[in-house]
Amino acid sequence: MRFILYSLICSFFISFADENFRARKHIERWYKVTDEDIRAEVLLGREVAAKILGKYDLVDDEALQFYVNKVGKYLALYSGRGELDFKFGVINSKEINAYSTPGGYVFVTIGAIRKMKNEAELAGVLAHEIGHVVHMHVIKDLGFKGKGLPSSSLVMILSGGTQTISVTFSELIDKATDILFERGFRKEEEFEADETGVIIMAMAGYDPKAYVEFLKRTKYESVTHPNNKERVKRLELVINELKFKDGKRMGERFIKNVEVF
Amino acid sequence: MLKFFNLLLILIFSCFFISYGDEFHYKNIPIGGRGGYMGGAYTAVSDDPSGCFYNPAGIVYKVGRSLSLSGNIYTISEKRYIGPLKGTDGSRYDWVLESSKLSPSFFGIVDEIGNLKVCFSYAVPDYIFRDQHQIFYNVRSIFPDNPISVYIIDIYDVDNTYLVGPSVAYEVSERLSVGLTLYLHYRSVDILRNHLLVFSKGESVQANYRESLEEYGIKPIIGFMFTPFEKFSVGLKASKNFIFYSDKFIQGMMSPIGLTGGLSYSYTSDREPRKTPYEYTVGFAWFPSSSLLLSVDIDYFPRPSSEYIDVYNFSAGSEIYIRDDIALRLGAYTDFSNVPPLKENQVDQREKLDIYGLSASISYFTFSSEITVGVGYQFGTGKAQVIAGSTEIQDISYKNIILSLSTVYNY
Amino acid sequence: MKVLVSLVGLIFIFANAQTMYVKSLKAKIYEKPNLGSRVVATIKKGEKVKVLDKKGNWHFVKYDGVKGWVYSLLISPDKPPKKVPVLGGEKESDIIKGRKRSSTNITAAASRGLTEDFRKRKKEKYVSNYRSLERMESIRISQEEIEEFGEKLK
Numbered sequence: 001m002r003f004i005l006y007s008l009i010c011s012f013f014i015s016f017a018d019e020n021f022r023a024r025k026h027i028e029r030w031y032k033v034t035d036e037d038i039r040a041e042v043l044l045g046r047e048v049a050a051k052i053l054g055k056y057d058l059v060d061d062e063a064l065q066f067y068v069n070k071v072g073k074y075l076a077l078y079s080g081r082g083e084l085d086f087k088f089g090v091i092n093s094k095e096i097n098a099y100s101t102p103g104g105y106v107f108v109t110i111g112a113i114r115k116m117k118n119e120a121e122l123a124g125v126l127a128h129e130i131g132h133v134v135h136m137h138v139i140k141d142l143g144f145k146g147k148g149l150p151s152s153s154l155v156m157i158l159s160g161g162t163q164t165i166s167v168t169f170s171e172l173i174d175k176a177t178d179i180l181f182e183r184g185f186r187k188e189e190e191f192e193a194d195e196t197g198v199i200i201m202a203m204a205g206y207d208p209k210a211y212v213e214f215l216k217r218t219k220y221e222s223v224t225h226p227n228n229k230e231r232v233k234r235l236e237l238v239i240n241e242l243k244f245k246d247g248k249r250m251g252e253r254f255i256k257n258v259e260v261f
Numbered sequence: 262m263l264k265f266f267n268l269l270l271i272l273i274f275s276c277f278f279i280s281y282g283d284e285f286h287y288k289n290i291p292i293g294g295r296g297g298y299m300g301g302a303y304t305a306v307s308d309d310p311s312g313c314f315y316n317p318a319g320i321v322y323k324v325g326r327s328l329s330l331s332g333n334i335y336t337i338s339e340k341r342y343i344g345p346l347k348g349t350d351g352s353r354y355d356w357v358l359e360s361s362k363l364s365p366s367f368f369g370i371v372d373e374i375g376n377l378k379v380c381f382s383y384a385v386p387d388y389i390f391r392d393q394h395q396i397f398y399n400v401r402s403i404f405p406d407n408p409i410s411v412y413i414i415d416i417y418d419v420d421n422t423y424l425v426g427p428s429v430a431y432e433v434s435e436r437l438s439v440g441l442t443l444y445l446h447y448r449s450v451d452i453l454r455n456h457l458l459v460f461s462k463g464e465s466v467q468a469n470y471r472e473s474l475e476e477y478g479i480k481p482i483i484g485f486m487f488t489p490f491e492k493f494s495v496g497l498k499a500s501k502n503f504i505f506y507s508d509k510f511i512q513g514m515m516s517p518i519g520l521t522g523g524l525s526y527s528y529t530s531d532r533e534p535r536k537t538p539y540e541y542t543v544g545f546a547w548f549p550s551s552s553l554l555l556s557v558d559i560d561y562f563p564r565p566s567s568e569y570i571d572v573y574n575f576s577a578g579s580e581i582y583i584r585d586d587i588a589l590r591l592g593a594y595t596d597f598s599n600v601p602p603l604k605e606n607q608v609d610q611r612e613k614l615d616i617y618g619l620s621a622s623i624s625y626f627t628f629s630s631e632i633t634v635g636v637g638y639q640f641g642t643g644k645a646q647v648i649a650g651s652t653e654i655q656d657i658s659y660k661n662i663i664l665s666l667s668t669v670y671n672y
Numbered sequence: 673m674k675v676l677v678s679l680v681g682l683i684f685i686f687a688n689a690q691t692m693y694v695k696s697l698k699a700k701i702y703e704k705p706n707l708g709s710r711v712v713a714t715i716k717k718g719e720k721v722k723v724l725d726k727k728g729n730w731h732f733v734k735y736d737g738v739k740g741w742v743y744s745l746l747i748s749p750d751k752p753p754k755k756v757p758v759l760g761g762e763k764e765s766d767i768i769k770g771r772k773r774s775s776t777n778i779t780a781a782a783s784r785g786l787t788e789d790f791r792k793r794k795k796e797k798y799v800s801n802y803r804s805l806e807r808m809e810s811i812r813i814s815q816e817e818i819e820e821f822g823e824k825l826k
Contacts, residue, residue: 021492022308022322025551025582026626035753042756049808050800058804069811070821077818080745082697082717083753089808103756105808134745177798199743202707203700205825243708248825550690 038083038103041139045103047173048138049087052099052107052180056091059110064090067257071119072106072126078203079130086133088126096218099180100129102138113258115218117210119250120201124211127200131193137185138176187227194231195238207247208239284535285611287562288574288596289387291620292367294331294633294667298622299578300592302558304496304544305486309669310369313382313428316484316496316544317440320378321432323371324671331633331667332365333388338639338661340614345647345655349399349408356647358416362390366665380428382442387422407462415455422448424480436488446478446502464519472511476534478504496544496558504534536565538572538599552582562599569599578620586627592620596639603644606652614643614657622665630670637663690723692731694742695752701740705730712740717752 058065065088072088079086084104093109100106106129108122116122132138179185185193198208212235219228291297293311303311307319310329338360344353369382397412423446430440452472459465482500489495512528539562546556560574576594583589596616603610622635639661644654697717703709705727715721715735721742725732730741 021548021551022306022494023324023551024554024580024588025585026588026631027324027551033750033753035756038753038756046805047800050802050805051798053801053804053808054799057801058808065808065811066813069813070818073813073818074822074825077698077822078696078700078746080696080743082695083755085756087808087811089804174797181798196745199707199745203743204822241706243706245708250824253824 035083041136042084042103044172044176045101045105045138048101048176048180049105049107051173051177052091052101052105053089055181056093056107056109059090059092061090064113064258068108068113068122068126071123072130075123075127075130075200075204076104078200079134081134084133086130098125098129100132101176101180102133102136104130104133106130106133112218116214116254116258117251119254120206120208120210120248121214122254123201123204123206124197124208124214127204128193128197128211130200131196132185132189134196135189135192137189137193138179141179141183141185141189142172142175190227190231191234194235198235198239199242202239202242202244202247205248207249208235208242208244209247210249212236212239285598285600285614286596286616287538287540287560287572287599288594288618290333290366290385291618291635291637291663291665292331292384292386293329293369294622294624294631294635294665294669295580295590296578297331297366297665297667298590298592298620298633298635298637299554299556299580300576300594300618300620302544302546302556302576302578302592302594304484304498304542304558305494305546306544306554306556307484307486307496310371310380310382311367311384313369313371313380313442314367314384314386314424314482316486316498316542317380317428317430317442317482318438318484318486319430319496320371320380320428320440321430321438321486323378326370326372327669327671328370329367329667329669330365331367331665333363333663333665335361335363335664336661337361339659341658342645342647343656343658345653346397346412347401348397349401354397354400356414357395358391359393360389360391360418362388364388364390367667376431378430378440380430380442382424382426382428384424384444385421386424387420387448389418389420391416391418402458402460404460407460407464409458410461411457411459413455413457415453415457417453418451420448420450420452422446426480428482430484438486440484440486442482442484444480444482446476446480446504448474448476450474450476460520462519464517466515466517466520468513468515470511470513472509474507474509476504476508477506478502478534478537492548494546494548496542496546498540498542498544500540502537504537507534508532536569538562538565538569552585554580564599568601570601572597572599586625588624588626590620590622590624590633590635592618594618594620596641598643603646603654605654608646608650608652610646612643612645612647612657614641614645614659616641616659616661629672630668633665633667633669635663635665635667637661637665639663690749691720692723692733692747692749693751694719694721694746695748696746699742699746701733701735701738701742703740705732705741709741713738721747723747 068090069088072086076086086104086106088106090113091107091109094111095109096112096115098108098112106126108125112125113122198211201211202208212232215228215232288301291301292314293309295309296303296311296315303315307316308322310327312319312323340358342356345356346354348354364385367382367384369380371378371380394413394415398410400409400412402409424444426442426444428440428442430438432438450473454470456468457465480500480502482498485497487495509531514526516524541561542558544556544558546554548554556578558576562572564571574595574597576592578590578592581589596618598613598615600611600613603613616639618637618639620635620637622633624631624633641659643657645657646654694715694717699715700711701713701715703712713735719735721733721735723731723733729744731744731747733740733742
């Protein structure tokens with residue numbers, strides 16, 4: 001009896017694993033991401049990707065582009081978003097930076113690649129960007145709640161047959177581009193992408209410590225990726241918890257493929 | 262009222278007590294397309310607009326804004342008093358009260374203002390409409406050699422109760438929410454009874470009875486919702502109807518032709534509000550998965566005065582999703598009378614009818630709306646004394662079928 | 673009493689056992705809820721697992737007789753969506769096709785990028801480079817190549 005009482009009292013201080021247990025089955029559909037919703041996400045992300053390429057063009061090095069795509073697509077196997085066809089691109093910018101758009105368009109600057117020592121560091125940067133895609137950070141920051149960009153909202157924007165309505169769509173694209181180039185993600189979102197990123201790279205077999213080393217060495221900071229020290233600190237904790245051993249760095253393969261130095 | 266019927270009794274062997282309304286039961290019409298069809302076992306769920314009626318604390322769990330409308334398409338009820346009238350050949354006649362109606366039962370709208378959920382709702386917890394006549398032939402009267410050859414009872418009864426008002430609910434913590442509803446209660450009763458008796462020797466009596474009542478009250482409902490464990494919820498509700506205005510008027514008139522005595526009449530008016538009980542409900546709900554929900558409620562109504570007894574009602578309900586867009590709801594409940602059991606050798610006691618109810622419905626969901634079609638069946642037995650001044654007790658058998666349609670629109 | 677308690681317990685367990693789907697292209701099931709433990713199975717997108725427990729970001733699951741831990745991000749209670757067809761062709765207008773009242777003009781314009789005419793009228797903050805985008809999209813790497821690439825990391 002006393003045990004029951006104790007567990008009752010204790011249970012008051014434990015939060016629920018599933019706080020949404022009241023939601024009934026028909027409501028789940030509201031949150032269920034449909035194929036159309038994902039296409040809407042890709043449609044938006046593709047437009048934003050075109051804007052990124054409008055600012056920084058692709059590096060004219062087919063072999064390098066292929067190599068980065070191989071690393072990225074291999075990581076994407078473990079991303080949890082098997083429905084997306086991730087695309088990777090190396091862009092012409094001296095800055096150390098990386099971007100990703102909804103739907104799986106991921107970019108890394110040539111400036112960042114030049115500072116990398118091995119494939120694991122590249123994987124860390126790409127996996128971080130994949131993390132933003134996995135958590136749909138851009139879409140959430142645009143104000144779409146729930147589990148994604150509802151196709152219904154996009155269709156409302158697209159349909160109707162008047163051009164003023166497509167102005168709204170282009171505004172949506174501009175806003176998303178603003179997030180990437182100017183506003184940046186929220187701090188919590190950066191941590192979330194970091195955490196998911198190291199898990200993805202570790203599941204893929206890379207040594208997650210390489211990513212931390214890259215962050216430390218380059219003091220990789222920008223408007224969109226602030227607060228290097230705090231990130232490094234939190235990442236070290238996360239990596240410790242993963243208890244992952246035997247991660248590979250793939251230094252040789254990286255140097256063989258990246259002949260831009 | 263009794264005096265008048267005693268007068269009538271001098272002339273005929275039987276006459277009928279007024280038996281209207283349902284202030285003797287607390288749970289008459291299922292409210293809302295969800296709670297109503299889970300047998301009213303909804304105090305620990307209560308997360309849609311009808312929650313404003315069942316337990317306002319539950320509306321904090323309503324996702325988004327929504328508007329709900331439910332109506333009883335049709336209600337057919339039959340209350341049969343077994344054998345109060347004796348025929349000249351010794352057989353007995355039943356007296357049957359029928360009610361059929363088309364009525365709205367609930368309308369509610371829920372919205373969000375800051376941290377609060379607010380709701381405005383309108384409920385019709387009791388609605389009786391009877392328009393019927395019944396004819397009996399060759400009924401015994403107090404004159405052994407002069408039976409009643411034709412007895413016509415014409416009935417027109419309307420007894421409606423409406424509740425309308427706002428609710429507000431607040432989520433105190435992940436495990437506790439609280440809500441308050443403030444209903445304005447309005448009840449309007451109109452009872453019209455015409456009796457026509459034609460005796461075999463040619464005399465006749467016409468008796469008219471009319472009763473009207475207007476009643477206003479404030480009915481606050483305070484509710485709490487606890488979540489002691491994941492997937493488990495407890496609802497508590499307390500309420501009382503404070504009637505602040507009541508105006509009852511009764512008039513009766515009897516005109517015999519060919520019999521001794523002339524036109525007689527009586528009238529009374531009464532402004533004393535009737536006594537209403539405190540109402541307490543505790544409910545438990547279990548949400549084992551997103552396609553199954555089980556709930557039970559226990560209602561307690563302590564007697565408001567010594568004329569009544571304490572009442573406990575029980576209800577149980579479940580909701581089962583057979584597809585992600587189709588749900589079945591099933592319920593069972595009791596609706597016990599607050600009248601004490603009838604005693605032998607007493608006269609003019611109020612009827613006691615204990616009712617049981619079963620309900621089932623099917624709902625179809627689209628992205629933003631829900632439509633529910635349901636059927637309810639109520640049945641019960643009881644005892645009554647329909648003959649004024651007589652110690653005889655009749656059995657009652659009661660049946661009621663409710664067909665209803667309700668919709669919810671989320672926006 | 674004991675029987676009753678265990679019965680209630682059983683009901684809870686029964687009610688909590690839930691089927692989930694792998695939504696990642698690949699998911700490793702680990703012996704313990706950490707990446708340092710042995711991989712007991714590797715499963716593919718669309719496969720069903722029975723969830724027995726949950727701990728932080730890890731789900732304890734049963735798959736094909738094997739029990740182990742899988743990272744929560746890789747599974748979902750819903751059937752995983754199909755792979756999105758590559759955009760840039762006719763396919764993308766499917767998104768609107770099913771909808772009523774949509775204008776095919778706008779649809780096509782929106783999916784290909786906004787119409788030239790429209791772009792001229794509106795001074796855009798950012799310019800779009802569809803040529804490079806198409807170049808980036810034209811890079812195709814087969815599943816086998818990706819698998820082979822990953823072999824070295826085992």
